[in-house]
Amino acid sequence: MNLIRVGAVIRRHWLVLWRGPHRWFEVAFWPVMDAILWGSLGVYVSTAAGSANATVVALMLGGMTLFWTLTVVQMTVSLSVMDETNTRNLLNVLSTSVKPIEYLLGVAAFGLMKLTMTMTTITVMTTIIYGFALNSLGWNAIPIMLLLIVNGWALGFVILGLVLRFGPSAEILTWGLNYVMLAISGVFFPPSALPGGLGNVVRWLPTGLAFDAMRTIVRGEPAPAGTLWTAAGGSIVVLVLALAFCGWMLRVFRRRGFVTRYS
Amino acid sequence: MPPTPAVDARALVKSFKGRRALDLVTLTVAAGERVALLGPNGAGKTTTLLMLLGAVTPDSGTVEISGLRLPRHRSKAMLRVGFVAGYLPLPENLTVRESLELFAGFAGLRRRQARIDEAAEAFGLTELMSRRNQELSSGQRTLVSIVKAVLHRPALLILDEPTASLDPDIAARVRQAMLEAHRRDGTALLVTSHNMREVETLCERVVLLSQGRIVADGSAFEVASQFDVEDLESAFLAVAEAQRGPR
Numbered sequence: 227m228n229l230i231r232v233g234a235v236i237r238r239h240w241l242v243l244w245r246g247p248h249r250w251f252e253v254a255f256w257p258v259m260d261a262i263l264w265g266s267l268g269v270y271v272s273t274a275a276g277s278a279n280a281t282v283v284a285l286m287l288g289g290m291t292l293f294w295t296l297t298v299v300q301m302t303v304s305l306s307v308m309d310e311t312n313t314r315n316l317l318n319v320l321s322t323s324v325k326p327i328e329y330l331l332g333v334a335a336f337g338l339m340k341l342t343m344t345m346t347t348i349t350v351m352t353t354i355i356y357g358f359a360l361n362s363l364g365w366n367a368i369p370i371m372l373l374l375i376v377n378g379w380a381l382g383f384v385i386l387g388l389v390l391r392f393g394p395s396a397e398i399l400t401w402g403l404n405y406v407m408l409a410i411s412g413v414f415f416p417p418s419a420l421p422g423g424l425g426n427v428v429r430w431l432p433t434g435l436a437f438d439a440m441r442t443i444v445r446g447e448p449a450p451a452g453t454l455w456t457a458a459g460g461s462i463v464v465l466v467l468a469l470a471f472c473g474w475m476l477r478v479f480r481r482r483g484f485v486t487r488y489s
Numbered sequence: 490m491p492p493t494p495a496v497d498a499r500a501l502v503k504s505f506k507g508r509r510a511l512d513l514v515t516l517t518v519a520a521g522e523r524v525a526l527l528g529p530n531g532a533g534k535t536t537t538l539l540m541l542l543g544a545v546t547p548d549s550g551t552v553e554i555s556g557l558r559l560p561r562h563r564s565k566a567m568l569r570v571g572f573v574a575g576y577l578p579l580p581e582n583l584t585v586r587e588s589l590e591l592f593a594g595f596a597g598l599r600r601r602q603a604r605i606d607e608a609a610e611a612f613g614l615t616e617l618m619s620r621r622n623q624e625l626s627s628g629q630r631t632l633v634s635i636v637k638a639v640l641h642r643p644a645l646l647i648l649d650e651p652t653a654s655l656d657p658d659i660a661a662r663v664r665q666a667m668l669e670a671h672r673r674d675g676t677a678l679l680v681t682s683h684n685m686r687e688v689e690t691l692c693e694r695v696v697l698l699s700q701g702r703i704v705a706d707g708s709a710f711e712v713a714s715q716f717d718v719e720d721l722e723s724a725f726l727a728v729a730e731a732q733r734g735p736r
Contacts, residue, residue, distance in 0.1 A: 228597045230594055230597045230598070230599065231594065231595055231596075231597050233594060234591055234593075234594025234595050235595075237590075237591065237594065238580070238591055241580075241582070241583055241587060241591075242582070245582035245583070246582065313578065313580060313581050314577060314578055315577075315578070315579075315580050317539075317542075317544060317572075317574065317577055318572075318577055318579075318580075318592075319595070320542065320543075320544045321542045321544065321567065321570070321572035321647075322567055322592065322595035322596060323563075323564045323565070323566075323567040323568045323595065323596055323597060324564070324595050325563075325564045477546070480543070480544065480545055480546040480560075481545075481546045482505070483503070483505060483536065483539065483545045485539060485544045485545060486535070486539070486545075
């Protein structure tokens with residue numbers, strides 16, 4: 227492991243962000259739109275129910291904010307390899323001494339940098355407009371965020387592997403998978419609200435458990451340690467499986483000579 | 490004891506979707522040697538180069554770069570290799586200096602600025618350092634690509650069609666840059682090109698590929714003699730004709 231190479235990967239993607247105005251939409255524009263959408267929906271639903279209820283707004287904004295944690299980290303990792311393929315820079319990177327694990331570590335770390343920027347935007351917006359900030363959940367927000375960061379990395383690594391294997395056609399997953407996770411992780415509702423037996427199938431998803439823990443805390447109950455520990459164990463398993471999958475896809479990529487797609 | 494060869498690839502075999510792209514190719518490049526890898530389109534040149542970079546895995550056969558076996562020691566081996574392809578762009582929206590800093594970082598270099606400034610000076614790029622890559626001409630981009638590939642002073646420089654689609658005067662400058670890298674650090678060159686005159690000027694040895702097999706290996710004169718023709722271009726045409734088959 228060479229930290230200079232990891233740093234170079236971070237710098238590479240920082241420059242892509244810094245020099246690409248459209249990339250700031252992910253950091254500053256879409257999160258603000260989401261804050262307005264879910265915050266206003268929360269205010270409306272709670273008012274329509276009879277009286278304004280701060281818990282409903284907190285559930286909506288808490289879910290939205292934490293979901294952006296998963297989204298930003300996942301998209302940063304997935305978009306990294308797409309940046310290399312779209313600009314035909316992949317072979318330039320592959321012909322250097324950067325190891326796959328150094329590359330993954332670099333984009334994972336850059337995901338945290340981007341997350342910090344996005345969270346700052348969201349927190350400022352939701353505090354000003356709705357008087358809600360994620361730190362109102364207290365220290366309990368930290369383990370939930372950590373769980374979602376790990377799951378965001380894992381999802382990003384899976385998509386990165388699929389992009390290597392299937393090429394540009396897999397890019398749709400970068401955005402599309404967010405909607406799947408939004409639905410099955412019970413971001414705004416418990417898994418039991420899902421139709422049919424789907425709730426029973428997905429109730430053990432680490433992301434679902436993390437959002438379940440968030441709802442418990444928002445209701446004013448103590449942090450469910452058991453749920454969080456179960457989610458932590460599941461997240462580690464998911465991360466290890468995602469890394470193994472990514473490594474497998476890289477071997478397929480090299481064996482089948484897919485690099486010629488981008489050269 | 491002879492110095493470790495820059496490239497020692499043995500019995501490389503590769504098939505794509507049932508079609509044999511490389512068939513028992515054995516290629517060695519001695520330290521400091523200048524070798525051209527030639528052949529008609531589809532002969533297997535780029536596949537061979539990609540295997541030497543570890544970007545494509547052979548079905549069978551072995552690759553060693555400066556004595557380091559791939560894929561096990563790929564990262565260390567790539568510290569001994571620089572790669573330039575005429576068809577690959579540089580990262581968009583970056584200045585020349587930023588691009589060079591990036592690739593110096595990918596090579597894990599510590600004192601990057603001094604190395605970058607020194608290389609830019611040696612290859613006449615100093616005035617371009619603050620320009621963005623997309624503002625450069627094709628020739629300037631190729632020169633920058635060569636500089637980014639030699640920043641870490643590799644033992645081997647792999648160049649895939651470095652002068653393709655360049656004007657003759659710019660191509661001459663690029664050839665000078667390649668020779669400068671060879672002269673400065675004793676870097677071995679492995680070059681693919683469709684310009685036979687360029688190959689005769691630049692390389693001391695020619696390896697001719699056809700349909701995934703090596704069909705000739707020697708100096709330009711020896712290769713031409715093998716096909717009983719006057720020059721390398723005629724030898725190339727004979728091979729291309731044979732690869733196309735009867736019409």
